Amino acid sequence: MSNSILKVFGARIKSIRLEKGLSQEQLGLIAELDRTYISGIERGLRNVSLINIERLALALNIEPAELLKFSESDHV
Amino acid sequence: MSNSILKVFGARIKSIRLEKGLSQEQLGLIAELDRTYISGIERGLRNVSLINIERLALALNIEPAELLKFSESDHV
Numbered sequence: 376m377s378n379s380i381l382k383v384f385g386a387r388i389k390s391i392r393l394e395k396g397l398s399q400e401q402l403g404l405i406a407e408l409d410r411t412y413i414s415g416i417e418r419g420l421r422n423v424s425l426i427n428i429e430r431l432a433l434a435l436n437i438e439p440a441e442l443l444k445f446s447e448s449d450h451v
Numbered sequence: 452m453s454n455s456i457l458k459v460f461g462a463r464i465k466s467i468r469l470e471k472g473l474s475q476e477q478l479g480l481i482a483e484l485d486r487t488y489i490s491g492i493e494r495g496l497r498n499v500s501l502i503n504i505e506r507l508a509l510a511l512n513i514e515p516a517e518l519l520k521f522s523e524s525d526h527v
Contacts, residue, residue, distance in 0.1 A: 380505045380515070424498040428519070429456040439456070443504070443516040 382419030383445045389417040391435050391442070406434035458495030459521045465493040467511050467518070482510035 392402050392413075399417070403410040408430060415421045416431075423431075432439040468478050475493070479486040484506060491497045492507075499507075508515040 378502065380501050384501055422500040422502050424500045425456050425460055425504075426454065426498050428501075438519075440516045440519040440521075443514075443519055445516075 378419065378422075381422060384423065384442065385417045385419040385421075387442055387445060388413075388431060388435075391437060392417075395435060397435075402431075402434055406430040454495065454498075457498060460499065460518065461493045461495040461497075463518055463521060464489075464507060464511075467513060468493075471511060473511075478507075478510055482506040 392399070397405075399413040400410045402408075403413045406413075406427075408427065412421065416423055428439055428442060432442055435442075468475070473481075475489040476486045478484075479489045482489075482503075484503065488497065492499055504515055504518060508518055511518075
């Protein structure tokens with residue numbers, strides 16, 4: 376059970392964040408999460424929990440399920 | 452930020468598990484998670500992390516995103 380889901384999730388968050396024109400700082404403020412935590416998520420270093428997945432989804436104005444929809448382009 | 456996502460996720464896991472005809476014990480064995488942890492998830496008491504969401508998805512033979520697709524019937 377590799378940590379690839381952490382990397383793919385992180386890449387997904389980063390691609391949606393950039394799509395929405397948000398900085399890590401801005402996403403952190405909206406989601407009430409620290410910028411360094413956002414940075415760690417995007418680098419695939421954080422085993423994000425449901426409650427924070429929901430915070431990120433709300434902040435990015437997207438359904439939580441969409442955050443776990445990994446396309447080929449999200450694979451790093 | 453209520454813990455409703457934990458309850459809705461738990462209800463979703465339970466409904467898919469039952470659909471697949473698995474007991475909590477069987478799901479736990481396949482997912483390599485303790486039965487009592489599965490029980491806690493289904494009661495909305497566990498803030499499940501990405502790696503365990505992936506374990507559950509693999510064990511239930513379903514995409515991780517599907518586990519976060521909450522229909523009305525999943526709301527408790």
